[in-house]
Amino acid sequence: MKWGLPALAALLLFYPFIFTGPFYWDIGVAFLLAAISASAWNIVGGYAGQVSVGHSMFFGVGAYTPLLFYQLWGLPPVAGVPAGMLVSLCLALAIGMPTFRLRGHYFSMATIAVAELIRIFVGTWELVGAAIGLQGPAVGRGWWDLTFRSELPYYYIFLGVLAIVLYTTFEVERSRFGYYLRAIKAGERAARSLGVPVRATKLKALMLSALFTSVAGSLYSIKTGFVDPESGFGILVSVQMVIVAALGGAGTLFGPLIGALILVPLQTATNTWFGGGGSGLTYILYGGIIVLLARFEPGGMHEWWQRVAPRLMRRWHAA
Amino acid sequence: MLLSAHNISKAFGSFLAVRDADLTVAEGEIIGLIGPNGAGKSTFFNCLAGDTAPTTGRVLFDGIDVTRYSAEAHARAGIGRTFQVPATFEDMTVLENVMVGAFLRHHHRGAARETALRIIEMTGLARQTAQRARSLGTPVRKRLEIARVLATEPRLMLLDEALAGLTPTELQQAIALVRRIHELGVTLVIVEHIMEVIMTLAQRVLVFNQGHVIAHGKPHEIVANEMVIEAYLGRGHRRRRETP
Numbered sequence: 001m002k003w004g005l006p007a008l009a010a011l012l013l014f015y016p017f018i019f020t021g022p023f024y025w026d027i028g029v030a031f032l033l034a035a036i037s038a039s040a041w042n043i044v045g046g047y048a049g050q051v052s053v054g055h056s057m058f059f060g061v062g063a064y065t066p067l068l069f070y071q072l073w074g075l076p077p078v079a080g081v082p083a084g085m086l087v088s089l090c091l092a093l094a095i096g097m098p099t100f101r102l103r104g105h106y107f108s109m110a111t112i113a114v115a116e117l118i119r120i121f122v123g124t125w126e127l128v129g130a131a132i133g134l135q136g137p138a139v140g141r142g143w144w145d146l147t148f149r150s151e152l153p154y155y156y157i158f159l160g161v162l163a164i165v166l167y168t169t170f171e172v173e174r175s176r177f178g179y180y181l182r183a184i185k186a187g188e189r190a191a192r193s194l195g196v197p198v199r200a201t202k203l204k205a206l207m208l209s210a211l212f213t214s215v216a217g218s219l220y221s222i223k224t225g226f227v228d229p230e231s232g233f234g235i236l237v238s239v240q241m242v243i244v245a246a247l248g249g250a251g252t253l254f255g256p257l258i259g260a261l262i263l264v265p266l267q268t269a270t271n272t273w274f275g276g277g278g279s280g281l282t283y284i285l286y287g288g289i290i291v292l293l294a295r296f297e298p299g300g301m302h303e304w305w306q307r308v309a310p311r312l313m314r315r316w317h318a319a
Numbered sequence: 320m321l322l323s324a325h326n327i328s329k330a331f332g333s334f335l336a337v338r339d340a341d342l343t344v345a346e347g348e349i350i351g352l353i354g355p356n357g358a359g360k361s362t363f364f365n366c367l368a369g370d371t372a373p374t375t376g377r378v379l380f381d382g383i384d385v386t387r388y389s390a391e392a393h394a395r396a397g398i399g400r401t402f403q404v405p406a407t408f409e410d411m412t413v414l415e416n417v418m419v420g421a422f423l424r425h426h427h428r429g430a431a432r433e434t435a436l437r438i439i440e441m442t443g444l445a446r447q448t449a450q451r452a453r454s455l456g457t458p459v460r461k462r463l464e465i466a467r468v469l470a471t472e473p474r475l476m477l478l479d480e481a482l483a484g485l486t487p488t489e490l491q492q493a494i495a496l497v498r499r500i501h502e503l504g505v506t507l508v509i510v511e512h513i514m515e516v517i518m519t520l521a522q523r524v525l526v527f528n529q530g531h532v533i534a535h536g537k538p539h540e541i542v543a544n545e546m547v548i549e550a551y552l553g554r555g556h557r558r559r560r561e562t563p
Contacts, residue, residue, distance in 0.1 A: 176422045176431070183419045186408035193368065193402075194471055195394030195423040251410075 008254075012162075016155055025151035031264040032158035033220060037237075038244035038256035039165045040212030044205040045242065046250035047178065049185030050100075053238050054111030057095075057118050058088040058210040060232035062217025064122070067134035067227055076144045077136050081218040088214035089207055096203040112235070119233035133228030136221065146222050154223050161219060165212050169253055172208070181205055185251065213241075236282065243286055246293055249302025258301050263289075320379075321346040321506050322367070322398075322475055327376035329362050336362040337373070338530040342508075344475070349497075349507045351521030351538070353514075355551060358527035360510050361403060361479060367508070368400040368477055369393035380475070394423060399473030401481045403510075405460040407452035413439060413463055414448045420470030435470055442466040442496060458489050462496070469500060476500065478509045482516050494519055514542070526550065 011018075015028050037059065044050050062084040069080030099110040123131045140147030148154060172178045180201045183191040188198050221227040231237070244263050249255030270281045297304050322344040329337040337359040344350050354360050366373040369390040378386045380396055388396065399420075408416050417435035418428075425431040439448055442462055447455060452463060461481050468476055482493045490513070497520055501507060511517055517524055517538055524541045526534040528550040534541060541547055 174428060176426055176428065179415065179419050179422060182411055182415070183408050186410060187406050189370070189390070190402065190406035190408065191419070192390035193370070193394060193400050193406075194420045194467060195391050196419065197391055 008257075012159055016152055022151055025155055027264060027268050029151050029154050029158055029223065030268070031260050032155065032162050033216060033223075034240065034244050034260040034264050035257050036158065036162050036165055036219070037213060037216040037241045038248070038259055039162070039169060040209050040216055041241040042209075042245045042250060042252075042256050043169060043172065043181075043212070044202070044209040046245050046252070046255065047172070047181040047185065048202055048205045049251070050202055050206070051108045051242065052111040052206070052209075053108050053235070053242060054095075054113070054115030055209070055213050055241050056233045056235065056237035057091060057111075057115040058213035059217035059220070059237050059241075060118065060122065060227075060229075061088045061091060062214030063221035063227040063232040064128055064134060064217075066218050067136050067221050067225075068128060070136055071129075071134055076142075076146070077218075077222045078144065078146055081215065084214045084218050085211050088210040092207045092210035093203070096206045100199050100202045100206075112238075115233060115238060116235065119229050119235075122233055123229040129228070131229060133226060133232075134221075136225035138225070147225065154219075158219055161215060166253065166257075168208075168212075173253060177201065177204065182251070236286075239286055243289055246300055247289060249300035252300075252302045255300055255302045258305075262301070320344065321348075322378070322380050322508075324363075324367060324378045325376055327363060327366050327373045327378070329359075329366055329371065330374045336530055337366065339376075340527070340530075340532050342367075342525060342532075344506060344508060346474075346506055347501075347504065349501060349509065349520050349522050351517040351524040352508065352510045352527065353512070353517055353524060353541075354527030358550075359530040360527045363527065364400070364477055364479055364508075364510055368398060370400075394471055394473075397472075397474035398477065399468035399471050399475070400477040401461070401464040401468055401479055403479045403483075405457065405464050407455070407460050407463050407467075409453040410451060412449050412451055413444050413455070413466075416452055416463055417444075417466050417470045420467040423471045438466050438470050441499065442469065443492070458485050458493075461485075462493070465496065465500070469505075473505060475506045475508065478507060478511075480510055480512065482509075482511060482513060490515070518542070 016025055019028070041052065041055050045052055065084030065087060066077035066080035069075040069083065070077045095111070095114055099107050102110055122128055128134060137145050137147050180191065180196045183194070183196055184198055184201060192198055217232065244259035245256045246259070247262055248257060248259030266285065267282065270285060274281055293300065320343045322342070324340065324342045327337055327340045328335060340363050352360050352364065365371045367378060369385065369388050369392065372387055377384060380398060383396070385393060385396055408419065414435055417438055418431045421431040421434040425434055439445055442465060444459070444462060444466055447459060452460060455463065465478070465481055482490060485493055494516060497507065509516065509520065521538055524535065524538050525532050526541060526547050533546050533550060534544045
């Protein structure tokens with residue numbers, strides 16, 4: 001559908017003017033953050049089929065570094081973003097080198113283990129606030145602190161980052177690197193026999209994915225002005241990335257967007273209906289989605305739509 | 320010699336799947352590997368393709384020792400292989416599958432696509448270009464595997480039962496395709512059970528049994544070889560033949 005992409009871009013661009021007010025803007029920002037994180041995860045988890053359940057380690061590094069720069073040296077949090085990206089890149093390299101010798105579930109388990117170890121370590125490390133975490137500037141000293149009262153500036157910053165992530169993914173998809181990722185996902189042995197450098201390609205994918213996940217973490221902490229071990233490195237952070245991408249369609253460009261579009265309003269609704277008493281509902285929601293996806297639509301909503309859309313079009317033309 | 324494998328042995332624990340096998344392949348030859356199931360052909364084949372390293376022995380390709388090369392290094396060196404069970408990339412289209420192979424020599428998308436389309440045309444897959452591999456039947460998938468390897472521009476192609484399970488018409492088409500590939504200057508080593516393929520295509524044949532090479536020679540010599548007949552049909556066959 002030729003009009004699909006411009007319509008989506010227009011909708012995202014004008015969303016704050018269509019749905020006005022802090023409540024809807026907050027949902028919009030949460031949607032964009034979920035879409036950025038899941039799109040970043042999608043590069044390694046979706047396209048290359050290397051299901052990392054420990055991506056919170058990159059998100060956490062990205063979230064902690066800006067606030068650490070502020071706490072230690074009084075620098076604007078945004079100055080810590082490149083440092084977070086650099087640390088995440090090194091971490092991806094250090095994790096990827098040994099774990100990409102492992103395949104399938106073993107890689108997933110290794111990523112969970114490393115992420116949990118980092119969360120526990122950060123929770124006891126005084127320099128980064130241990131279990132209490134870190135805080136950013138309560139009141140902005142200038143625009144460069146990116147501390148805004150309104151959600152609107154955040155919405156457009158996040159939208160800009162999402163556009164960069166999606167454009168990069170689009171370019172990856174069309175490139176030799178993208179073809180290699182999909183070949184690896186389909187069958188490593190066959191890919192190797194065609195000269196695909198499997199380990200190096202997976203490592204590059206993990207590094208690119210870690211880079212964007214780190215940026216997502218930085219956006220989160222700059223916006224909320226706070227991060228602790230659970231909100232930065234918690235397993236739910238990783239699980240949400242996996243579920244958003246899988247729900248929409250892992251290994252597709254717009255799958256994570258579709259997933260975020262379904263999951264974020266659903267989360268907001270459960271939070272609104274059940275308040276603090278329903279805090280455990282997120283786990284039930286995630287578990288339910290995993291079961292439903294595995295049983296009925298392992299390819300996610302994107303694949304479902306690709307199957308259903310031609311039938312609908314035929315009916316529409318017949319009518 | 321384009322390929323020479325000397326004293327290749329492969330052990331899995333205490334089980335010796337291949338014992339002291341030798342093979343030399345001159346540029347432009349077509350060699351057939353035959354043998355009963357479990358004879359060690361595929362293991363030997365995997366050693367040649369870099370899929371598994373031999374326990375002992377050496378593999379030289381164009382004078383270079385590639386024994387410890389990885390599978391991807393074998394492909395880069397110019398050795399391509401197909402799999403006994405087609406290992407096509409199921410969610411990718413025929414064009415995308417072949418492009419993965421073409422990317423080995425052509426790093427730009429346009430050049431890889433052009434090469435892939437040319438090979439798709441040559442291998443008779445043009446009608447299926449936009450179809451996903453998962454929607455194809457086994458004969459077409461086997462053809463797709465050949466196309467994909469061909470896109471890597473190999474000097475030596477190792478075909479592992481690439482013609483098995485075809486109807487007589489499909490078999491004739493596949494034989495014609497292998498001939499076309501050979502005419503392009505590609506050297507071929509073919510593992511095959513179908514004697515018609517071996518008799519038609521191979522210039523020399525190696526026979527495996529219980530990990531050993533028990534015979535080698537021209538196809539018409541091999542079919543008359545008593546050891547080969549015994550390996551395929553058992554000792555009872557010889558006794559029946561000897562009984563008046």
